[in-house]
Amino acid sequence: xxxxSVRGLNFEYPPQKILxxxxxxxxxxxxxxxxxxxxxxxxTLLRCLTNLEAPLSGxxxxxxxxxxxxPRNAHRKMGxxxxxxxxxxxxxxxxxxxxxAWCQKLPKSEVHKRVEVVAExxxxxDYLDQKAGSLSRGYRQRLGVGMAMIxxxxxLFLDEPASGLDPEARVNLSAFIVRLQQxxxxxxxxxxxxxxxxxxxxxxxxxxxxxxxxxxxLSEHQSAQVTRIEMSLLTQNAAHVExxxxxxxxxxxxxEGEGVQCDFTGDTAAQSAFLKYLIQHDVPVLRFVxxxxxxxxxxxxxxxxxxxxxxx
Amino acid sequence: MIIINPEFHRNLWLKFxxxxxxxxxxxxxxxxxxxxxxxxxxxxxxxxxTLPICFIVLCIFGTYEAAKALRSEIKGNxxxxxxxxxxxxxxxxxxxxxxxxxxxWYFGIPLLAVMAFNYxxxxxxxxxxxxxxxxxxxxxxxxxxxxxxLLISLASLHSKRMRVxxxxxxxxxxxxxxxKAIIGYDLPFAAMGGADGAVRWHGFxxxxxxxxxxxxxxxxxxxxxxxxxxLRLELQYKNAPLVWGAFVLTVAIYMAGFxxxxxxxxxxxxxAAMQYWLAFSxxxxxxxxxxxxxxxxxxxxxxxxxxxxxxxxxxxFLNVPRWAVTLCFALPLLATLHMSxxxxxxxxxxxxxxxxxxxxxxxxxxxxxxxxxxxGGTGRFVGFKLLFYYFVMYFLAISATLDGAFETRESxxxxxxxxxxxxFFLPTGTGGFISSCAAVALQCVGAAWFLNYRLKLFTKxx
Numbered sequence: 048x049x050x051x052s053v054r055g056l057n058f059e060y061p062p063q064k065i066l067x068x069x070x071x072x073x074x075x076x077x078x079x080x081x082x083x084x085x086x087x088x089x090x091t092l093l094r095c096l097t098n099l100e101a102p103l104s105g106x107x108x109x110x111x112x113x114x115x116x117x118p119r120n121a122h123r124k125m126g127x128x129x130x131x132x133x134x135x136x137x138x139x140x141x142x143x144x145x146x147x148a149w150c151q152k153l154p155k156s157e158v159h160k161r162v163e164v165v166a167e168x169x170x171x172x173d174y175l176d177q178k179a180g181s182l183s184r185g186y187r188q189r190l191g192v193g194m195a196m197i198x199x200x201x202x203l204f205l206d207e208p209a210s211g212l213d214p215e216a217r218v219n220l221s222a223f224i225v226r227l228q229q230x231x232x233x234x235x236x237x238x239x240x241x242x243x244x245x246x247x248x249x250x251x252x253x254x255x256x257x258x259x260x261x262x263x264x265l266s267e268h269q270s271a272q273v274t275r276i277e278m279s280l281l282t283q284n285a286a287h288v289e290x291x292x293x294x295x296x297x298x299x300x301x302x303e304g305e306g307v308q309c310d311f312t313g314d315t316a317a318q319s320a321f322l323k324y325l326i327q328h329d330v331p332v333l334r335f336v337x338x339x340x341x342x343x344x345x346x347x348x349x350x351x352x353x354x355x356x357x358x359x
Numbered sequence: 360m361i362i363i364n365p366e367f368h369r370n371l372w373l374k375f376x377x378x379x380x381x382x383x384x385x386x387x388x389x390x391x392x393x394x395x396x397x398x399x400x401x402x403x404x405x406x407x408x409t410l411p412i413c414f415i416v417l418c419i420f421g422t423y424e425a426a427k428a429l430r431s432e433i434k435g436n437x438x439x440x441x442x443x444x445x446x447x448x449x450x451x452x453x454x455x456x457x458x459x460x461x462x463x464w465y466f467g468i469p470l471l472a473v474m475a476f477n478y479x480x481x482x483x484x485x486x487x488x489x490x491x492x493x494x495x496x497x498x499x500x501x502x503x504x505x506x507x508x509l510l511i512s513l514a515s516l517h518s519k520r521m522r523v524x525x526x527x528x529x530x531x532x533x534x535x536x537x538x539k540a541i542i543g544y545d546l547p548f549a550a551m552g553g554a555d556g557a558v559r560w561h562g563f564x565x566x567x568x569x570x571x572x573x574x575x576x577x578x579x580x581x582x583x584x585x586x587x588x589x590l591r592l593e594l595q596y597k598n599a600p601l602v603w604g605a606f607v608l609t610v611a612i613y614m615a616g617f618x619x620x621x622x623x624x625x626x627x628x629x630x631a632a633m634q635y636w637l638a639f640s641x642x643x644x645x646x647x648x649x650x651x652x653x654x655x656x657x658x659x660x661x662x663x664x665x666x667x668x669x670x671x672x673x674x675x676f677l678n679v680p681r682w683a684v685t686l687c688f689a690l691p692l693l694a695t696l697h698m699s700x701x702x703x704x705x706x707x708x709x710x711x712x713x714x715x716x717x718x719x720x721x722x723x724x725x726x727x728x729x730x731x732x733x734x735g736g737t738g739r740f741v742g743f744k745l746l747f748y749y750f751v752m753y754f755l756a757i758s759a760t761l762d763g764a765f766e767t768r769e770s771x772x773x774x775x776x777x778x779x780x781x782x783f784f785l786p787t788g789t790g791g792f793i794s795s796c797a798a799v800a801l802q803c804v805g806a807a808w809f810l811n812y813r814l815k816l817f818t819k820x821x
Contacts, residue, residue, distance in 0.1 A: 057665075061657050062817065098595045099442055103658065104665035118595040119445055127443050133436030137373055146372075149365035150444035194440060 049108075050075040050202060050233045051096065056105030058088075058095055058257075065091045066257045069105070073235070073250060075201075078228050080244040081237040082346055083254035089237045090130060092254060093206050096235070097127045110201055123151065126195035128188075130206040130237075136180030140171055140190055143179050144197055151198035161197060169193040169223065185216035192223070202233045209240055221246055241343040251342060263345055274318065275338040278307045281331030290328055294321060311337070365446060366454025367461070374462040383466050391473070403479040413470040417501040418538075421463030422530035425505040426523045428459035429512050438593075448590040452583065460505045471497055488542055492568060496541035499575055504534025506582045513589045537578075540571040561616035577613065581606060597677040600684045607645055607688050611638035632699040636711055639692040643718045646689055649682040650726035655741060657734045682726065689719060713795045714788025720799040721786050725752075727806035731813040756784045 049072035056069035066088050073079055081089050094100040096107060098114045098121060107114045114121035135143055144162040153161055166172045169189040174182060179190060188208065196203060205224075209217045217240075225247045227234060235252075238244055244251075253261040280287060283305060292300045296313040311318060315337075322335050390412075394405050432438040441451065457464070471494060478490045488496070508530030512523070558570040565573070584606075588598055615638040618630060653659065659678055666674035697712040725748075732744055760781050764770050781787060783798045 059658065059661070097443060099439060101595060101658075101662070103661055104669065115595070115597070119447070122443050123445050125443065127439065129436070129439050131436050132439065135369070135373065135435070135437060138369070142369075142372055146365055146369045147440065147444065149368065150441070150446045152445045195443075198445075 049073060050077070050110055051235075052106075052108040053096070054106045056092075056095060056102055056107065058091055058100065058102045064257060066095065066102070069259055071252060071259055071262050073233065075233055076228070076231045077249045078224065078234045078236065078247050079250040079252055080241070080248040080342065081235055081252050081254065082239075082241065082244075083260075087254045088257040089254055090206055093127070093129075093204050093235065093237055097125055097204050098122065099127070123198060124201045125204065126198070126200040126202070127204040128191045128195045128206065128208060130210065132191045134179040134182075134187060134190060134194075137178060139176050139178055140166070140182070141175040143190060144193055147194040147197045153198060165193045165197050168196075168226075170219070184211050185213060185219075188212060188216065188220070192220075196227075200232075202235070203227065205234065205236045205238075207237055207239070209238060209243060217243060241346055245342045248342060251345065253346060265342065265345070274311045274313075276309050276311050276318070276321075277334070277336045277338055278309075278325075278332055279305055279334035280307060281333055283307070287330050290330060291325070294324065296321065364450050364454040364458070366441075366451055367458040368454075370454065370458025370461055374458075375465070379462060383469065386466075387469050387473075403477075405477040406474050406479055409470055409474050409477070413467055413474060413497070416470060417463055417467035417497070418504055418531055418534045419527075421460040421467065421501055422504045422508045422534060423523065423527050424459045424463055425456065426508040426512050426526035426530060428455050428509060429516055430523055433516065442594055448587050448594055448596065451590050451594070452587045456502075456506055456509055456583070456586070459509075460501075463501075467501065488568065492541060495572065496538045499541060499572075499579065500534045500538035503537040503575065503579050503582065504530040506579060506586065507533040510582055510586050510589070513586060513593075516589075516593070537575050541568065541575060574613075577609075581609075597674070599677055600679050600681060603681050604684050604688070607642055607685055610645070611641050611688065611692075614638060614641045632696065632711065635692055635695050635699060636715070639689065639696060639715050640718075642685060642689045642692060643715070643722060646682055646685040646719075647722045647725070649680075649685055650722060651729060651745075653680050653682055654726065654729040654733045660734075686719075693719065709789050710792070710795075711788060713792055714786055716792075717782070717786025717788060717795050717799060720796060720803055724799060724802045724806050727803065727810045731806070731810040734810075734813070734817075752784065757781065760784060 051071075051073040053069055053071050056066055057064070058066040069092065081092065083089055091100065095102050096109075096114075098107070098118050101115075109121050110124050112121045112124065135146070138146065141162060144165060145158060148158045148161055162175075163172070166175055169192055171186055171189050171193065174186060179187070182190060188211075192205075192208070195205075209220055212220060221243055224234060224236070228247050234247075236244060236248070249265055251261070251263040251265060252259055253263070278291075283302075288300060288302060288307060291297055291307060291309055296311055296317055297309045298312055299310040301308045311321065313321065318337050322332065325332050325335075394408065429438075432441065446454075474497075475490050475494060478493060508526040511526035511529050515522075515525070557564045558567055559565075560570065584602065588602060591598055615634040618633045618637055659680060663675055663678035663680070666672075666678055693712065693715045696715050728748065729745070732748070733741060760783065764780070782790065782795050783802075786799070787795050789795055
């Protein structure tokens, strides 16, 4: 059964249509990267999924619960950290976590223990008695994540969680998400930094102009053994490109300046044979680098197929 | 640790620092010491000097705290955490109402105690209420003020210009009104009371103090319910229109009780009709307010249409415009008026039914025009558009029509009684059904066409 199921979701801020006919399903334990250019509707989609905004129409089910009919039951299954989240600066870290635990109706006897466990999880145990207002950006982020998951939600929504974090804090955040993934939590992360999503994402939802343009299951994508090969040629002409494109294991070919890139479906032996084939046909290869397909390259390929290309 | 209400508890953490905890007893002891040494500790002097301090603490400071409770959540970006929690709307309402104002109560209750122990018998220069009534007035006044401020700030939660000042002013006004009403020297419905200091309501005779107390409790009940209903919407529950219906019904019944029974102004046989008229007037006013309010947001209409098209009847019911619910009360009341108050012939033909129908039609006209102007817009210059409309329709047009109307009896009758003059711009109920209602009915048709045109234009633009 899908952990998140969205059907016919439409959202408007009159007179603008923000989301149009959104449909997708995400499996339990998946980690989904929600990517798209600025203004594509990522945050609005996350806010609709968490039922913080009421859509015009459509159905959203989370772990089998219709979030519009049973908002509170659905919220017990979810944790959410928004892009611009706030903390109660005058409360201590312990008080922030305790208050959130009470609000989530955790049994009173478990609150103290749960606070300790979460503090350890997000590595803020040493700061429990400090005021939230005195924490650095990275530690505020950790506290925010801790508050979002104090009730052990099945699904965690993170909106640009790495923005404003220093490189070390970003690495820690990635490691933390990997740990949550290993526990079987379903996670949706909206982010611009695709390289960081690479380590743990199982799915990628590409949103553009308020529409889901693609739902890529990265595991399937990777198992297809598509390899991007980057080549530099001494002289480049149309005949060389035609020759490369004509090879049976080349699925796509792109020209970029002096270089040529192609998507190659064969294994390493086939790659070796492909290089031999190029040399035998007098293609002046200076550089031949097989690259692993990345989330970024997958996204950029999708972006290239759309009109009005924008950077991420 | 006993947790009564998480939101209340959080507020206690925020409001009660060690310094603030210590400040109250230090202030109180200092104040009593100065009072004892300088003023001779006279009951009356101590009471009258404590009263304004208590007013500042409970009424002004407490109301300010209530008014900024939600603003600080929005400003601090913490509102989403609360909306995502499992806390219910009642818990949130009570937690915010009493939690945000907890320090004002911590400071105010000892001051109230000081006043209660030094309560003079000529405190307010009128038949002196008991200490119990005074304390009840103070507590209910403060709670009403805090609740009103919280309600107004909640209603303007998503406004770009969410301010503390308006809820604060309204809260202080409500608190003062409630206090004065219960104390008894400024009865809200004094004109309805008899010479014996009693209020006659729906044929029952109740003492002024008790009646005002019940009235305050009635108002306070609906204010707290309104807070809870708005918080429900914030927490993404869907509100059924039943509670709004219950509000309209109870307010109509409450107001209908104020007809001066047994008075000489209107014959006894019209008592029932006048009660229906009072009830209808209140419902018509609520209908107008709801139409105006709902003309600014197209989304509930779109959700209603989307649910209707999807044959999701329960969702469609939840999204029914509240003005339509109010209309369901207005129409039967109007029909009852028609049966209980027949048209009076003679030189001046007047009918309550025609007046009532005229009121509904003018409400419909204004509602249609305002929907056409405001729906689907960008939300900019709403105040200016409203002001312009009302200036043209209810000032310029009426001024022009009434120009010279008061010079002779004939010109007055021509303006008011023929149906051809002022009935274009105001409900009059005079001159018969056609004269008083035909003009506005035509305007309604024109307004409906205008709304249809605007909606088509809006859809096309998109």
